[in-house]
Amino acid sequence: MGNLLKVLTYNELDQGPNFFLDFENAQPTEAETAVWNQVNAVLEEAQTILAELQSYTGAGQEIREGQEGTSGASSPENALRSLLEALTSPPYAPTQHLEREQALAKQFAEILHFTLSFDELKMTNPAIQNDFSYYRRTISRNRINNLQLDAESEVNNEMANRMSLFYAEATPMLKTLSNATTKFVSENKTLPIEDTTDCLSTMACVCRVMLETPEYRSRFTNTETLLFCMRVMVGVIILYDHVHPVGAFAKTSKIDMKGCIKVLKDQPSTSTEGLLNALRYTTRHLNDDTTSKQIRALLQ
Template sequence: MPSNARSSDVSCLEMLRSILRVDGDKNYELVEIFLDFENAVPSAEEQQLYYIAEAVLQRGEDLIKDVTDYEMGGYSIRNSVRDDSDAEKVKEALPKLLPFIKRTIEYYEQKRRIEQLVPDLLWELTSGPLPLEEQLQSRQAIARQFARLIGFVFEFDSIRMARAQITNDFSVYRRWRNIVTNRVKDDETCVPEGINIAEFQMFLGEMNPMLNALRHGIELFVEKHSSMPIQNTTDSLVTLINVCRFMLTSEMSLVRLSPATRIFSTRVLVGLVILYDHIAAEGAFCSKTPVDLRDVVRLLKLHTESPTVIFTILF
């Protein structure tokens, strides 16, 4: 983690207090740009990265369906073995549990793809050479893909929160594998080479694994471009936040947004606040914050029918 990224998040209560402390008369300018999150088409300069991101996003759509269908996972298989000391029953049940483990490995691989993709997207959005607002306008398609990535993160994690069996399945899988080691083929039981088992277990235990991947991706970006002032990145995030605020406030923008895109835009807004909070030295929830937190909360309440999950992640 870069030195300017805080090692722990402040509590929900502290965050809410910080919002109340922020000067209500402070001027937070909207950035009057409309980013077409639905239909932006890549320019010739954007195409290569755009389609790399598209492949990650398409895989993400498949994984949303998969994690939705996971539900009870291998519960019935685990429940069929009443006594782990019965090695024969364990040996019989282990291959039946393996398909669920392979599914979780796919989730983990998506996490790694996000961590690799985020630095490239941010580079295009923050490195210039144009002023920030002009840079965003010239990289509409890249901004669209970055926004869609944030949207995927929220959708996946909101489903993952209700899938405790993912963690339970792998825990039992490892225990059973230890019982029948040398009794089944390695290729039937091992996670793929190149996967750090400790990191994989940590991933499975996280409530917001894809959000953490997004955070790690921005850390990697800052580390990779250490010669670039951190303010380039934080200013870019604030600009994007104020673009989203404009799109969700301006009547001229709102008429161009479908109800689904309005909800999507609120998720993007929250994701940007979280990323800013993660890398800004004092975070987003301080008295001098350049982020209009009151307005963010107002927009969430206005445009999200059930903001509970988003509030949970934000606070």
């Protein structure tokens, strides 16, 4: 049935393409394998980081791993750049890429899922940042007193400063990926910005349709796929809002923001409050004059 299954035929009122994307079973084709393998290495490490954060009860290695995961050669940031290049480069349009390269679209979704999951855990577990602050104070005091720690336990000043800046952000992974997406667009002078924003808006439409249509939701066999789909939708909205000159909330936006917000509000608040807060506090254009009062009211 093809990489992506078209589920709706557009009429004049449609704002963009709608697809059913198989987030559960997509497998890479030969053409996707190289990028898929690069991203898969990141995602395997990401799952380890999330598991450690979920079980975090005190100071530990996961603090360092979380920050290092944003800067290394196999970082989520670099993986996102590779995916964006694969999903937006000529000769195909972004929608054609998503139709042809389902496995890469799924991995793009998994990067966004990891990003929002990480930030949710960071925001709900203040011990992570508090423990690192305590660690830095201890290191400073020991140096003043000429005391030495185990070399493997000590973080050098450069790394410690980077970690502090990273964890000082309310949503550090989202900020990292937003910056990476903006940098990707600015550095690729021959790639129209519309190719990137169209890719993001298409993903948002895909997720919204799957969430609001019972027939398509019934295809999910994993109970976690619903939350996965919501996180991906919010993630691409935020990236779109950071990259597009007028953002996701303007009337000219290719994302149906009212529909996206409504579908989130139709779910249990325990699953969506963090995602709604991400739209409220990590987007750039929500408070612009071009944002309608109705959308602002929906997010209050």
